[in-house]
Amino acid sequence: MTDKPYEPLRPKKGPIGELLAPVAGFGVTFSAMFKPTVTEEYPRKKTPPQQRYHGRHQLNRYADGLEKCIGCELCAWACPADAIYVEGGDNADLPDGAHVSPGERYGRVYQINYLRCIFCGLCIEACPTRALTMTNDYELAGPTRAGMIYEKQDLLAPLADGMLAAPHPMVEGTTDTEYYRGEVTAPTAAQVEWVREHRPDDPTLDAAAAVVAGKAPAPTQRKHELRPSQDRAEATRAAATRSNVDGRTAPRDGAGAALTPGGRA
Amino acid sequence: MIPGVVADFSQDNWITYLVKAVLILAFLLTSVLFAIWFERKVVARMQVRPGPNWHGPAGLLQSLADAMKLLLKEDMTVTRADRVIYLLAPMISVFCALLVFAVIPFGPNVTIPFTDYSTPAQLTDFPVAVLYILACAALGVYGIVLGGWSSGSTYPLLGSVRSTAQVISYELAMGLSLVSVFVMAGSMSTSSIVDSQTQIWWFLPLAPAFVVYIISMIGETNRLPFDLPEAEGELVSGYMTEYSSMKFAWFFLAEYINMLNVSAVATTLFLGGWRAPWPLSAVGDGMLNTGWWPILWFLAKLWLLMFVFVWIRGTLLRLRYDQFMTFGWKVLIPVALGWVVVLGTFQWLGLAGVTRTQLFVAIAVAAVVVFAVIWVWPDKKEPAGRRAHAEFDPFAGGYPVPPLPGQTLPRSRRRGTAIPHQKVAQSVDHSEETR
Amino acid sequence: MTASGGETLLFWVLAPLMVLAASGLLVIRRAVHAAICVMFVMVGLAILYVAQEAPFLGVVQVVVYTGAVMMLFLFVLMLVGVDAADSLTETIRGQRWIGLLLGAGLAAVLLSVIGRATFRPAVGLEAENAVTNPVALARVLFEDYVVAMQVVGVLLVTAALAGLVLTHRRRLGPRVTQRTVARARVAALVEGRTLTPLPAPGVYAQNNAMDTPALGPDGQPLEHSVPRVLRIRGQERSATAVLAAEETLVERRTGGRSELAELSRTAGTSGPPAPETPGGEEHR
Structure with missing residues (x-):
């Protein structure tokens, strides 16, 4: 501290600025009228959030359609809000050597309660197989409490084109280690054959067969897409139907559902 | 022809009056719908928001939707309310608000298209038209006061008491600022006042009166920053707290019509009424001051003032009640009164034969003298006490304090000297002991 | 100059209502209702003034009496909270009978005067209003009666100052801000x-x-x-x-x-x- 008198940090105004200082606020409001607005017009124009945004969870799959979740419950233990409930099951209990996930166990029951979830991402860090990740989906609201508990089929990543719906056997000659290393890149002919035998009506069969025959590229995981923007009429209609279903904002049917679970067919 | 009134109503009959009255009513009601949208939109833009944009193009139908909602809401009557007056109050408010536009000139004589029929674009006018406007405003307050009282509840009562005090105080300043216009125009009839502004609009020569009027008109209409009767932080909604549905809508309607009213009065008295602004008024030998054009100028000025209303609302904060009253009684009224005296003196000098040039020279000389005195006048001394306190006591009052402006911290004795290692170790030991 | 048809109609519509409101003042128990009756009478009077070619008087009646004086009355009523009906017990013995007697006397005097009055057409109204009503009124007030006006003005200012002085209290402690x-x-x-x-x-x-x-x-x-x-x-x-x-x-x-x-x-x-x-x- 010196003997210098107090000097404000902001620059001093000129004589005209001093004169107009009492009414300077009017200038602020007037000039603000010509600035672009900062409002996001949500249902009309859905703005994508930042890539890092913590949105709804997703249970991922391997390229052949098997689930990554092994039912280890580490996510549930990591959850500080106690929002996750997991029950594991043995793949050995499934008939005819079918697998839901590679390896010994799979997640039989998987629930996330979005009324409790605080979107901290600790479950993602806890997951050993990178089965659980977070999407950018922020449209999470619903009229009922029960509806806000998302089940496994709501959380599962949709089957990309060429993936074969689980359950089916693992790729022949592999263990979960190969899966984990990313060496499985597409369904194999044996898996397609198995599914054709057990579930001949499976809708994913044709695409998977095309991949096996080399007519289509190997499946890649689908990214989250924003649901289409809505005008007023659509928003009203959507709200009406939504509240009739079960209280989840995620559309349960048809085209708009980029991330609708695929294992529910 | 009415003596003392410029507008000529001699051709009018009761059908003309009826048509004009209906037109004014329709104009007011649609204007209110537009004004609500306008206000919300402008305030939103000032706050960098888009404002209403969902119903109709650019959200124009938003206020219509709100009105429909209010119509369909349940009409409640409070148990402790005084039923008759509770119902009467919003009616008084709206009724008095609707009366004012009867004497506002929208334009000069207009000819109805395809006929020879010519009539003033004004419902009526008489020698004391502006006083009549003040009277309507005075009666309109009864709506607020009685509404607040009859609700039988505390906050509305407080709101209405505030409103009474406010309107009585600000009406004085308003009346005084209007007096200077009467003096200059030599009339209290609205059409004559507009007629007197052919050369110059009164807001320039009567600038102080104009400023006082603008301030007091905001106080009179209970708008921000003077909306103390309905200050939601203190009084919930003030006098409207216990009102719902259509009765509430009436208060709302009255408030916006009153905004239009005072804006129209300001336009007529200070801003040249329906006269075209300067460069336009010279076009085509005053062609733009005849026929239907003036209505356009009048509306433009009216909405300019409405914009000022919204602008002020978007900029200023609500005053504290005592500041507000102090401002009204100790600043506005003395200024308005002083201005009337000054104006009276000038008029008297004019009557006594002093020419305008002499007057201007005298004013200029006086202004120069005043500026010189202000320039030479020594600056205000720093209060002696502050310098005396420059000795800084870091424990003034027994607890550590930062220096006040003008005080400086004493130079630290440890400044520039390194702390010896041993001393640090000692202090660590000490802290270990105390723990 | 006689009253036109419209004016007569206005009078016969307004006058009974005003009489009703005025008698309401006597019977109504709630103070605020009575105040509203007074207000109605005042506005009615103002309308009648305007109808009788005295617009300045009519408007000033509303601005001053209804707008300011009655408002102050109402203000006090609301603040004091005169909510319930006033007590009807007599404080002076025989007050009611004395009141009735005096009222009857006043009515008799008024009736006899009105009964003997003859209504001639108004004279000189047009001449007076030729320079407009407010100007003519101003000339009377500020030329013929200018001294009286000044005296009244001084009196009012004195009264206002006296009110200020009487209610003034010296501040005992420092001002609390x-x-x-x-x-x-x-x-x-x-x-x-x-x-x-x-x-x-x-x-x-x-x-x-x-x-x-x-x-x-x-x-x-x-x-x-x-x-x-x-x-x-x-x-x-x-x-x-x-x-x-x-x-x-x-x-x-x-x-x-x-x-x-x-x-x-x-x-x-x-x-x-x-x-x-x-x-x-x-x-x-």
Whole structure:
């Protein structure tokens, strides 16, 4: 501290600025009228959030359609809000050597309660197989409490084109280690054959067969897409139907559902 | 022809009056719908928001939707309310608000298209038209006061008491600022006042009166920053707290019509009424001051003032009640009164034969003298006490304090000297002991 | 000059209503209703003035009497809270009869005067109003009666000043402003007071009242969260009592033994004192 008198940090105004200082606020409001607005017009124009945004969870799959979740419950233990409930099951209990996930166990029951979830991402860090990740989906609201508990089929990543719906056997000659290393890149002919035998009506069969025959590229995981923007009429209609279903904002049917679970067919 | 009134109503009959009255009513009601949208939109833009944009193009139908909602809401009557007056109050408010536009000139004589029929674009006018406007405003307050009282509840009562005090105080300043216009125009009839502004609009020569009027008109209409009767932080909604549905809508309607009213009065008295602004008024030998054009100028000025209303609302904060009253009684009224005296003196000098040039020279000389005195006048001394306190006591009052402006911290004795290692170790030991 | 048809109609519509409102003033019990009656009469009068070619008088009647004087009356009525009907007991013996007698006398005088009056057409109105009504009025006031006007003005100013002087009180202490209050609060820090407002009383699962102290971050009850008056009166409830009452309630719900009487006893005002704060002795 010196003997210098107090000097404000902001620059001093000129004589005209001093004169107009009492009414300077009017200038602020007037000039603000010509600035672009900062409002996001949500249902009309859905703005994508930042890539890092913590949105709804997703249970991922391997390229052949098997689930990554092994039912280890580490996510549930990591959850500080106690929002996750997991029950594991043995793949050995499934008939005819079918697998839901590679390896010994799979997640039989998987629930996330979005009324409790605080979107901290600790479950993602806890997951050993990178089965659980977070999407950018922020449209999470619903009229009922029960509806806000998302089940496994709501959380599962949709089957990309060429993936074969689980359950089916693992790729022949592999263990979960190969899966984990990313060496499985597409369904194999044996898996397609198995599914054709057990579930001949499976809708994913044709695409998977095309991949096996080399007519289509190997499946890649689908990214989250924003649901289409809505005008007023659509928003009203959507709200009406939504509240009739079960209280989840995620559309349960048809085209708009980029991330609708695929294992529910 | 009415003596003392410029507008000529001699051709009018009761059908003309009826048509004009209906037109004014329709104009007011649609204007209110537009004004609500306008206000919300402008305030939103000032706050960098888009404002209403969902119903109709650019959200124009938003206020219509709100009105429909209010119509369909349940009409409640409070148990402790005084039923008759509770119902009467919003009616008084709206009724008095609707009366004012009867004497506002929208334009000069207009000819109805395809006929020879010519009539003033004004419902009526008489020698004391502006006083009549003040009277309507005075009666309109009864709506607020009685509404607040009859609700039988505390906050509305407080709101209405505030409103009474406010309107009585600000009406004085308003009346005084209007007096200077009467003096200059030599009339209290609205059409004559507009007629007197052919050369110059009164807001320039009567600038102080104009400023006082603008301030007091905001106080009179209970708008921000003077909306103390309905200050939601203190009084919930003030006098409207216990009102719902259509009765509430009436208060709302009255408030916006009153905004239009005072804006129209300001336009007529200070801003040249329906006269075209300067460069336009010279076009085509005053062609733009005849026929239907003036209505356009009048509306433009009216909405300019409405914009000022919204602008002020978007900029200023609500005053504290005592500041507000102090401002009204100790600043506005003395200024308005002083201005009337000054104006009276000038008029008297004019009557006594002093020419305008002499007057201007005298004013200029006086202004120069005043500026010189202000320039030479020594600056205000720093209060002696502050310098005396420059000795800084870091424990003034027994607890550590930062220096006040003008005080400086004493130079630290440890400044520039390194702390010896041993001393640090000692202090660590000490802290270990105390723990 | 005789009244036109419209004016006659206006009179016969307004006059009975005004008489009704005026007599309403006599019978109506609520003060505010009576004030509204007066207001109606005043506005009616103003309309009649305007109809009789005296627009200035009519408008001023509304501005001054209705707008200012009656408003002040109403203001006082509302502030004083004259809500219920006034008492009708007579304070002076025989007041009612004397009033009736005098009223009857006045009515007789008025009736006899009106009965003998002859109504001739108005004379000179047009000449007077030729330069407009307010100008003509101004000429009368400020030329013929200018001295009287000045005297009245001086009188009113004197009266206003007298009112100010009579109600003036000398300030005994220094003026209390927001700044002084703030300074005093800061200075009181030394005495152990807080700058911030006192903590609010406690909110518990079964109890949310002024008389129960809140719990501080250390779990101990904060005595000063209960209003001082309650503490002085000894009406404070201890937090432990409330918590105990809640526990008993839970027990009773789950088939426990305690009864309602016991519940009220434990929750009573004389609960056990809060446990001593763990002293500093345990810590070195």
